[in-house]
Amino acid sequence: MRTVHLVVVLALALGVMTSETWAQDAAPAPAPAERQIQVTILGMSCPFCAYGVEQKLKKLKGVKELEVVLETGLATLTLEEGVDVSNEMLRKTVKEAGFEVAKIVRNFESEYPEFSSKRG
Amino acid sequence: MTTTPAEDAHRCGTRRRGFGDWGRLLAAGLVTAPSTMLAQALPFHTETAITTGFEESAVRAFSSFFGRQGLRRNGVGLADPMNRDIDVFVQAFGLLPYAISPMWTTRVVVPFVRKSLAFTAAGSGRRDYVTRGVGDVLVDTKWVFYKHNQLKGTTRVGIEGGIKIPLGSTGARMPDGTRAPRPLQAGTGSWDVPLKALFTMTRDRIGLLANAGYRINTPADGFEAGDVFSYDFAIGVRVAPSVYKTLTEKSLMVYLELNGEVVGREGVAGSPNPNSGGHLLFVSPDLQWIPTPWLLFEGSLQVPVVQDLHGSQLRYQPRLQLGTRFRFSWS
Numbered sequence: 494m495r496t497v498h499l500v501v502v503l504a505l506a507l508g509v510m511t512s513e514t515w516a517q518d519a520a521p522a523p524a525p526a527e528r529q530i531q532v533t534i535l536g537m538s539c540p541f542c543a544y545g546v547e548q549k550l551k552k553l554k555g556v557k558e559l560e561v562v563l564e565t566g567l568a569t570l571t572l573e574e575g576v577d578v579s580n581e582m583l584r585k586t587v588k589e590a591g592f593e594v595a596k597i598v599r600n601f602e603s604e605y606p607e608f609s610s611k612r613g
Numbered sequence: 614m615t616t617t618p619a620e621d622a623h624r625c626g627t628r629r630r631g632f633g634d635w636g637r638l639l640a641a642g643l644v645t646a647p648s649t650m651l652a653q654a655l656p657f658h659t660e661t662a663i664t665t666g667f668e669e670s671a672v673r674a675f676s677s678f679f680g681r682q683g684l685r686r687n688g689v690g691l692a693d694p695m696n697r698d699i700d701v702f703v704q705a706f707g708l709l710p711y712a713i714s715p716m717w718t719t720r721v722v723v724p725f726v727r728k729s730l731a732f733t734a735a736g737s738g739r740r741d742y743v744t745r746g747v748g749d750v751l752v753d754t755k756w757v758f759y760k761h762n763q764l765k766g767t768t769r770v771g772i773e774g775g776i777k778i779p780l781g782s783t784g785a786r787m788p789d790g791t792r793a794p795r796p797l798q799a800g801t802g803s804w805d806v807p808l809k810a811l812f813t814m815t816r817d818r819i820g821l822l823a824n825a826g827y828r829i830n831t832p833a834d835g836f837e838a839g840d841v842f843s844y845d846f847a848i849g850v851r852v853a854p855s856v857y858k859t860l861t862e863k864s865l866m867v868y869l870e871l872n873g874e875v876v877g878r879e880g881v882a883g884s885p886n887p888n889s890g891g892h893l894l895f896v897s898p899d900l901q902w903i904p905t906p907w908l909l910f911e912g913s914l915q916v917p918v919v920q921d922l923h924g925s926q927l928r929y930q931p932r933l934q935l936g937t938r939f940r941f942s943w944s
Contacts, residue, residue, distance in 0.1 A: 536762030538815040539653055540860050541940065543665035544906035547860055548942050563857035566764045590666035591715045593762045610800070 528572040529600045532583055536592040537563055546590035553578050553586060566595070577603055618660040621783070643768040653820035653849035654767075654813050655900045656868040657913035657934060660824050660845070662769035664718045664757050667938070673707035675936025677913075681927035691925060699927065702727040716757040716771075725779070726750035726799040746782030746799035751775055753807065773826075777805040779833065795834045802833035807928045809843075812907035813855040820849035820868075832880065839877030846871045860906055868899035872915065878923060888924035893917060895932070 532550075537543040543561055550568055551559050556574030561568045570578065577599075584594045654661045657675075665671055674721075680700040683691035705724040727745040728771045734740045750759040753775020761768045781800020795802055809826035824845040830838040847870040854862050871894065879891040895915040902910045915932040 533764075536760075536767040537816065538765055539655075539866075539903070540862065540864055540906035541655065541858070541909055541938070543860055543901055544745060544940050545669040545942070547906065548669075549666065561757060561860040563765065563860060589715050590669070591664055591760075592767075595764070607701070612641055 502556050526600060528574070528576070528601075530570045530572065530578065530583070531598045532568045532570065532587065532594055533596040533598075534561075534568055534587055534592050535595050537561075537566055539563070542591075546587055546592055549586045549590050550583075551580065618622070622704035623919060626882075640703055642690060646676060648856075653818065653866050653868075654815050654818075654822065655866075655901065655909070655911075655938075656822060656847040656897075657901075657911055657936070658845060658872045658897055658915070659822045659870055660755075660773060660809060660811050661798055661822060661849035662755075662757055662771040662811035663767065663815075664716055665770075666715055666833065667714045669712050669940065669942055671707075671938055671940045673705075673936060673938045675934055676706070677701070677703040677704055677932060677934045679932035680830075680930045682930055683926050683928045684925055685920070685922065686925040688920075691836050693927075695734070697927060698731040700729045700731075715752065716760065719754045720752070720775075722751040722753075724751075724781075728797060728799070730797065742787065742797065744793055744797055744799060746785065747780070749781040749800050749805075750778045751807075755811070755812075755907045766814070768814045770811075773807075773809040773811060773813045773892075775802075775807055777801075777807065779803055795836050801838065803837070804833075805830045805838075818851040818855070820847070822847040822849070835882045837880040839879045841877070842875040844873045846872075863901040863905075864901075866899075866901040866903070868912075868913075870897040870899060871895070888926055891922035891926070893929060894919035895921075900923050907940045911936050911938070 534546060537546065540563065543563060546568070547559065547561050547589050550556065550561075550570060553570070553576060556570050556575045557573050558571035559568065572578065580594075583597055587594045652661045656721070660832060678700070678716050680698065682698050684691040684697075702780075703724050703726050705722055707720055707722050714792040720846045725746070727743065729741060731739060731741045743754045753773055753774040755771055757769050757771035759768075760769040774921045779800055779802045781798070781802075783795065783798040783800045783802050785798050787793050806829040808828070812823045822845070824843070826843040826845075828841040828843070830840055847868055849866055849868040851864060853865045854866050873894045874893050875894070877892045878885040878887070880886070894917070896918050897913050897915040899911060899913040913932075913934045915934070917931065922941055
C-alpha cells in the first residue's frame with residue numbers, strides 16, 4: 494500500500510513539473526521593458542522653441558531615443574541598458590533650454606534613491 | 614545751364630527733405646531689424662521676450678522692400694514738382710545671437726542696403742540715383758528678468774538694448790563724383806542707441822506680445838535723425854496643427870501686428886527740419902511656416918494706416934518683408 498502511495502505521489506510530482514516546463518516553453522517570459530524616463534516640461538508652446546530642449550536632452554549620456562510631445566509637454570527618454578540620468582541633470586538641462594521641469598517619472602528603480610519615483 | 618541733380622535738388626529746397634526721408638527710412642529699417650530667433654511668439658516685427666536656450670543660437674535673414682511716394686501736407690496731396698520716388702531694399706542678417714545664459718542673449722545684425730532715389734530734375738528729365746553697401750552694424754543684448762512657465766505656455770518680460778555702430782559704407786558718390794549726402798549712404802555715420810521693453814505670453818495656440826521702445830539717434834556730419842518712440846502689439850495664432858502629436862509636425866502661424874512709431878524732427882546743421890518726423894502706424898499681417906523644428910520661413914506686409922507727418926512729406930508705401938530663421942547648437 495505504501496508503495497502505491499509513493500508511485501502516485503511521484504507521478505503527480507512528475508506531472509506538475511512537466512506541465513510547468515511545458516508552460517514555460519509555450520509562453521516565454523517577456524523581455525525586460527526598456528528603461529524610460531518621462532519628463533513633464535513647462536513652457537513649451539511651439540516646435541521652434543522646443544527644438545533647443547530636444548537637442549540638449551538628446552545629448553545626455555546614455556540617452557538612446559527621445560520623443561517630445563508638445564501637446565502634453567512630455568519628453569520621453571529611452572535609456573541604454575544599465576544607464577540612469579539624475580533628476581538634477583534633467584532639471585539643469587531643461588532649465589538651460591529656458592524651460593522648467595514639473596515632474597519626472599521612471600519606469601525603473603532609480604540608481605539615485607533620493608530621486609526615485611517609479612511609475613506605478 | 615547744366616546743373617547736377619544734387620544742385621537741382623538743393624535749389625528746389627527739397628534736398629534736405631528728400632534725403633531726410635532716407636534717414637528715417639533707414640532708421641525705421643534698423644528699428645524693425647531682426648529679432649532674436651524664436652514661434653506663435655515670433656512675429657515678424659514685434660520683438661519676443663522668449664530667448665534661445667543656453668549655448669543655442671539662431672540666424673535670421675530677411676529682405677525688406679519699402680518706399681515713399683506722393684507728397685502730402687496735413688493729409689492733403691500736394692503736387693511734387695520733382696515727382697520723387699524713394700525705394701529701399703534691405704537684406705539683413707542676424708548673426709551669432711549667442712545665449713550667454715538661458716535668459717540672456719546677444720545678437721549682431723549686419724544689413725546690406727540698396728537705396729534708390731528717382732526724381733525729375735528741372736531741365737534734365739528723370740534722374741535715378743542708386744547706392745548700395747553694408748549698412749551700420751547693430752549689436753544688442755536681451756535680458757529676460759521675469760518668467761512664468763506652464764503647460765503649453767509661458768509668460769516672459771524682458772528688456773533689450775544695444776548700440777548701432779556706424780560701420781556702414783559712407784563713401785558712395787554721386788554721378789558727378791561728389792560724395793552723396795549722408796542719408797543716401799548705406800551707413801548713417803552716427804552711433805545710435807535702441808532700447809526696448811518686451812512682453813510675451815503664449816497659451817497653447819495663442820501668443821500675445823507687446824513692446825515699447827525708444828531709439829536715441831546722435832548727430833553725424835551735421836545731420837541728426839529724430840529720436841524714435843516705438844510701440845508694437847501682436848497676436849499670433851497657430852492655424853495648423855490644431856494639436857501637436859510630435860515635435861516634427863509642420864506648423865503654420867498667422868499673426869496680426871500693430872507697429873507704431875513716433876519720430877522726432879531731424880536736425881540739419883543744428884536746426885530742426887519742419888518737414889520731418891511724425892506719427893506712423895502700420896497694420897501688419899504675417900504668415901509663418903515651420904517645416905521642421907529648426908527652420909522657419911516668414912512673410913509680412915506692413916500697411917500704413919496712420920501717417921500723421923509733420924509739414925510736407927512723402928507718404929509711406931506698404932512694406933513687404935520676407936525672411937527665414939534657422940536654429941542650431943554650438944555644443
